Amino acid sequence: MPFDPATLKYDAAGLVPCVAQDAVSGEVLMVAWMNAAAVARTLETGRVTYWSRSRAAFWVKGETSGHHQRLVELRVDCDRDCLLALVEQEGPACHTNRRSCFYTAVRAGEEVILSEPMA
């Protein structure tokens, strides 16, 4: 069946969350949002393209930072309201310069920082 971005179930703002996962290591790097046009652009260009809610604009990951995110494979969940992007990530995915945005763990009720910014 041909994939049509219009068949996804978007929220009231026209967005679905997308989980970016390192295609090789399996590390979950970040979660951001896409609208139908961002999904289409991601598939067309192979460069993962989100919709920035704060800037209300397309956000081609790495366009300003140089930390490009190349699409390896896009997956859709059973409810069609969430995406998983397997990616090749250049350098850090996080704006704090860490590889992953999920660098804070909760251990025994305390927040523990798991990684430092990349050099």
Place this chain on the structure above:
Amino acid sequence: MPFDPATLKYDAAGLVPCVAQDAVSGEVLMVAWMNAAAVARTLETGRVTYWSRSRAAFWVKGETSGHHQRLVELRVDCDRDCLLALVEQEGPACHTNRRSCFYTAVRAGEEVILSEPMA
């Protein structure tokens, strides 16, 4: 620093998305939603507890299906508006009886089913 679920940034409905990842294999299993009370219950009980938007009720994963999801570690992202739960998943995480909800890939513009329901 002690972790306080009230410090997360919830959406207008009081929810944050939570990615459940197999703590051993790294497979992304599902994405669902938590409110502050669900986050607290997950940490207190070690059983991953979501907020069901359709039922407007707590959803202790596996309570009805028997496919329990035990929390190994909870992580918070840089913006504090998304969670990653590393879990031990018994059997399928997906309501279709598949291990993961992300069983549909987009390849060359076509939807491809990657896995079948578990026996």
